Amino acid sequence: MSAVNPADYRRQLDEKTARLAELLAPFAAPAPQVFDSPREHYRLRAEFRLWREAGQQHYAMFAPGEKRVPILIEQFPIASEQVNALMPRLKAAWQADAALGHKLFQVEFLTTLAGDGLVTLCYHRPLDAAWEQAAQQLAAELGVSVIGRSKGKRLVVGRDYAVETLEVAGRPFTYRQPEGAFTQPNGQVCGKMLNWAFEALGERDDDLLELYCGNGNFTLPLATRVRQVLATEISKTSVNAALHNLAHNGVENVTLVRLSAEELTQALNKVRPFRRLEGIDLDSYAFGTIFVDPPRAGMDPDTCELARRFERILYISCNPETLAANISQLHDTHRIERCALFDQFPYTHHMEAGVMLVRR
Incomplete structure (x- = not known):
């Protein structure tokens, strides 16, 4: 991670823009739309190890590859204002109460733009009734949920999720974000990503995979643009959250199945049947667009070949190198109609990108 210097932000963003343009240049991509980030207090999640020094435990982080020399932290300017407000109050609580502080080794914060918060405390010891009583008092004082973790055991005081609200094209969508599951760390940039994808997809009279x-x-905003959606996800925790979010927001045209991308590819290719698809007629869908937001490794070659069948490929990527590699496989049948850079991770080399590919 580079030094956090808001005065240098624009230069770093220009460098990322040039790098993305260079990666997509072989495919005759248009100039990317650029969506910037707040300069400070943009990160809704934060994770710290604890380091004991002078008889006290302090928040600490380490440089990549360095585990012996900590960087002690009192405030964390890139984290949300809510995280920064919680940090000293939580530290004072574990210092004052051994039930909270004894063998505590890691703290995780999850906050939302909607003002919800969740704190996870990780221990090298079993959690007992004294911990739970102290955690209940802590949750009440901080106004957040508190989760204790110890060797595979989890105790929840309050809720095991935070609630977020993001607005897309003037409509608010409310999301349950489970503790430990993936969520976008930069909420304001996430909102920009959702609106860009919503606009890029456009109003359609066919179906979305x-x-x-x-x-x-x-899924929630894009489902309002199409006839129906078939969505897949492999994480059981995320599937359960998505089902809740769909029902809570009144989105009724989505069928969600717990399959990996590779398994769905096999199902669509009729390689083998899946019990989790029982009662779902894949042939009844009139797919016009495939939307993918894969992990850093990108799409595997078989999933790329599946994507080639679609008129439109809407692709959100957290790794522009694997994005470019996937586009090289698709370039003979699809062209880039629009692209975007989303600066999810200021002051680092990481960037999020989006492309809309359409059939030639």
Whole structure:
């Protein structure tokens, strides 16, 4: 991670824009739309190890590859204002109460733009009734949920999720974000991503296939643009959150199945049947668009070949190198109609990108 210097933000963003343009240049991509980030307090999640020094435990982080020399932290400017407000109050609580502080080694914060918060405390010891009583008092004082973790055991005080609200094209969507499951770390940029994808898809009278749908982050707004959606996700926690989010937001045209992208590819190719698809007629869908938001490794070659069948491929990527590699496989049949850079991770080399590919 580079030094956090808001005065240098624009230069770094320009460098990322040039790098993305260079990666997509072989495919005659248009200039990317650029969506910037707040300079500070943009990260809704934060995770710290604890380091004991002078008889006290402090928040600590380590440089990549360095586990012996900590960077002690009192405030964390890239984290949300809510995280920064919680940090000293939580530290004071574990210092004052051994039930909270004894063998505590890691703290995780999850906050939302909607103002919800969740704190996870990780221990090298079993959690007992004294811990639970102290955690209940802590949750009440901080106004957040508190989760204790110890060797595979989890105790929840409050809820095991945070609630977020994001607005797309003037409509608010509410999301349950489970503790420990993936969520976009930069909430304001996530909102920009959702609106860009919503606009890029446009109003359609056909169906959408979505792979890697997570908790339904994109599913909810995109479902309002098409006739129906078949969405897949492999994580059971994320599937359960997505089902709740769909029902809570009144989105009724989505069928969600717990399959990996590779398994769905096999099902659509009729390689083998899956019991989890029982009662779902894949042939009844008139798919016009496939939407993918894959992990950093990108799409595997078979999923790329599946995507080639679609008129439109809407692709959100957290790794522009694997995005470019996937586009090289698709370039003979699809062209890039629009692309975007989303600066999810200021002051680092990481970037999120989006492309809409259409059939030639």
